Amino acid sequence: MKTKKKTTIKDIASVLNISAAAVSKALHDDARISEKTKKAVKQVAKNLNYQPNHLASALRSGKSKLVGVIVPRTNSNFFSSVIENIEEVLNKKGYNIIITQSNESFKKECDNIDTLLYTQVDGIIASMANETIDLEHYEKVKSKGIPLILFDRGENDLNVDYIGIDDYNSSQIIVKHLVDEGCKRIAHIGGFKHTRIFNNRIRGYVDALKKYNLPLDDELLLESSLTKEDGRKKMQQLLNLKNRPDAVYVAGDYAALGALQVLNENNINMPNEIALVGFGNEPFTEMVTPSITSVHQHSADIGKLAAETFLRYTKEKTINQSLKKQILKAELIIRTSSNKKILKTNV
């Protein structure tokens, strides 16, 4: 019953009594095909409901028009917004994306890359898993001549393009804000030092303390996996100190949420007793009580830039990447958890 057979360029060719090659060229607006033929071909294509066979053209041209995207998880607002914008930019140029999640696992990330290479993607846009230290799987991508774009969680040593925010400077802004609020003992629950962005946040924190002549106390600088659970643990650790901090800057919102829960459970007043700042501006930061001051990372711009960076390589014959960083300004969103000033005018 159903017309199962799909229309191909051959069908169009035989209707018009021209060659399949001519049809292919007409559909691609080749200069050597007359306007008359182009029009006729496109009309027939429409009538027969022709859908190009992507696989065939990909095989022949060596380009799959597919881009792989690797993120730790899609269910954070940051990553889902980055993805949405990558997709928007790439779709316009005829590319589709394949999204994969590493779940912060090194092994899964390696598998994802194998999968993407197997699928013959034309490029990979990735943000690295927490666990990742060994970079061999990414080197494999590079050695195959496939453009690799990193964002958020990157690594200088790979010598590829990177799009992210200025983590060092973000820390400085956070510390300045807390100092302005009158805080004198500022703790930092940071991410793993081996991850560049978290290392930069730590450096920014340390340097800012020096700048404002605040004590740099080892007890106040903790390394964390930045999950909600670990945020709870590290906050508890800070509360157990003889000399408690009066402000805590957490390098991730989920961990900040854990910290907030512990503070609430201990009836500690935020921001007056302890001020709290997170990182990432996840939607829940404004939902919880008190709402959490956090850093907005311009995820939409990061996504767009990553996609555009990839597209630039599609125009080149040989891929020759080098470390090219595109650093965006982050934005501190001040909320109740760190805003002590009772009297404020709406500026």
Place this chain on the structure above:
Amino acid sequence: MKTKKKTTIKDIASVLNISAAAVSKALHDDARISEKTKKAVKQVAKNLNYQPNHLASALRSGKSKLVGVIVPRTNSNFFSSVIENIEEVLNKKGYNIIITQSNESFKKECDNIDTLLYTQVDGIIASMANETIDLEHYEKVKSKGIPLILFDRGENDLNVDYIGIDDYNSSQIIVKHLVDEGCKRIAHIGGFKHTRIFNNRIRGYVDALKKYNLPLDDELLLESSLTKEDGRKKMQQLLNLKNRPDAVYVAGDYAALGALQVLNENNINMPNEIALVGFGNEPFTEMVTPSITSVHQHSADIGKLAAETFLRYTKEKTINQSLKKQILKAELIIRTSSNKKILKTNV
């Protein structure tokens, strides 16, 4: 410098002095190839770092080993968890997924389907956008003989497989719970009636009210887009009533969050003055104050079942779908927003 040329089965064939076809069969463990040859082929394949060209085999076999997934948005916990589980099941069988987002837009959903068909996916697993009423684009998928699996937001008229929870029964359970808590005027902020799942929730709510001899008041039944903003608006509307409800059941967690904010802003005690129940068990429901009672939808199971349902069709020659519903039991997670009983023993 680099060995850019990829190894193909021909390379393996020439090393072993056998035909390419034999190599192909050996790699697929064809019964007509000797164990000795298979071993040799696999060893050479490994040595030469052979990666099968997915496009070529897809073109030849007519199977792309790609499955399209369409969701309204990836950034809800429900959908990201469903996706994660679809991926897990399908990857094991050599399938990859292409995730697309409709952003609740009918137009975007149509575009997504075109994109997926163009990419020659072997199947589509989808949850429909809010806006979608016309089903022609889904009919197109069916008429191409591509298996279509719907989950969460489905539609009987399409006569395809569907995986979801028992929305009607969930409403009944919610109303029973609120009645048990002593509520007498229960309002419902529901989704759009034209979406089957929301219609079922509404029916369940109405029938439960009848069952418990509670007033079925038109003022208390509102239709909403279920965004946070609309949740705020509809809650305000309920507060403006002369005769306010003492419980509000919201058909989506984001809208429930909006409602919660309005209630907090108006210093209305939850659950004593007004009890609140959401739907979806998004992570923030337990983060906010008070935590929101909600319905857990077993997203992991839904994802797995959807993937397995698709896989069943891959074994069949001709696709002949019919309405086959797989309905899971949902689970009510009772939290502070609706839990009036001060004295409770841990059962």
Place this chain on the structure above:
DNA sequence: TATATTTGCTTTAACGTTTAAGCAAATATA
């Protein structure tokens, strides 16, 4: 021992497209 079956491969063609090369007709140039 003669014939049937099975084993283990080879040959060939095809999937639908693109691209290089080629060629006749139309047009431009001198």
Place this chain on the structure above:
DNA sequence: TATATTTGCTTAAACGTTAAAGCAAATATA
């Protein structure tokens, strides 16, 4: 008018794989 160039197509091959058909050698069956 003779030659060069451009236009508008065609032909043929290729991308890497797989599936059908075929065939000789090895093994089983009678």
